[in-house]
Amino acid sequence: DQQVKQNSPSLSVQEGRISILNCDYTNSMFDYFLWYKKYPAEGPTFLISISSIKDKNEDGRFTVFLNKSAKHLSLHIVPSQPGDSAVYFCAATTSGSARQLTFGSGTQLTVLP
Amino acid sequence: SAVISQKPSRDICQRGTSLTIQCQVDSQVTMMFWYRQQPGQSLTLIATANQGSEATYESGFVIDKFPISRPNLTFSTLTVSNMSPEDSSIYLCSVGGIRVGAKNIQYFGAGTRLSVL
Numbered sequence: 001d002q003q004v005k006q007n008s009p010s011l012s013v014q015e016g017r018i019s020i021l022n023c024d025y026t027n028s029m030f031d032y033f034l035w036y037k038k039y040p041a042e043g044p045t046f047l048i049s050i051s052s053i054k055d056k057n058e059d060g061r062f063t064v065f066l067n068k069s070a071k072h073l074s075l076h077i078v079p080s081q082p083g084d085s086a087v088y089f090c091a092a093t094t095s096g097s098a099r100q101l102t103f104g105s106g107t108q109l110t111v112l113p
Numbered sequence: 114s115a116v117i118s119q120k121p122s123r124d125i126c127q128r129g130t131s132l133t134i135q136c137q138v139d140s141q142v143t144m145m146f147w148y149r150q151q152p153g154q155s156l157t158l159i160a161t162a163n164q165g166s167e168a169t170y171e172s173g174f175v176i177d178k179f180p181i182s183r184p185n186l187t188f189s190t191l192t193v194s195n196m197s198p199e200d201s202s203i204y205l206c207s208v209g210g211i212r213v214g215a216k217n218i219q220y221f222g223a224g225t226r227l228s229v230l
Contacts, residue, residue: 004155041122043224044156089156100146100158101156102158
């Protein structure tokens with residue numbers, strides 16, 4: 001049973017527009033969520049995180065929104081740049097400890113120039 | 114942040130052989146983990162590498178198949194034993210519990226891309 005789901009395997013966006021990547025989870029014990037970006041032949045790179053006590057966290061062009069009642073989070077990238085083209089993974093953990101991350105299957109974002 | 118060096122970056126191996134993957138961190142860390150990413154799949158946690166004691170394996174992974182060593186707080190190895198083509202994956206080392214302000218972040222190595230013929 002997949003506890004963290006990213007239902008869109010791919011997304012294409014025009015440069016300068018907003019990219020919205022979605023993630024759903026089923027385990028109500030999850031209380032800390034992270035987004036990672038992965039380029040080919042590299043390991044995942046931490047992007048942004050959010051604790052369940054918040055509903056929004058912003059870092060530059062990246063904003064993560066958390067809707068606990070819907071068990072849904074999303075990553076917004078504004079404005080999107082060609083260098084943002086990568087696979088984005090949503091991950092979740094319990095107790096905010098960054099132990100044992102449970103990952104979604106990833107979304108390939110392509111930003112078109 | 115932590116700088117994680119993983120070796121080898123890739124390998125092609127014959128069925129029935131074993132491969133040991135090394136993970137070196139530039140600072141002492143409490144938690145080290147090993148993940149697997151099968152083709153087209155997400156990252157799956159194999160085990161937590163415990164310093165000075167046996168690793169803690171996740172459901173579906175066993176020590177005989179994936180023996181792990183962690184002799185100190187900066188180094189760990191994962192061995193993929195008696196390989197079959199189904200073991201073809203990317204294997205990733207990560208370190209966790211690193212606080213950056215209020216964040217608690219897990220950092221990853223670049224991974225080892227394994228192909229088993």
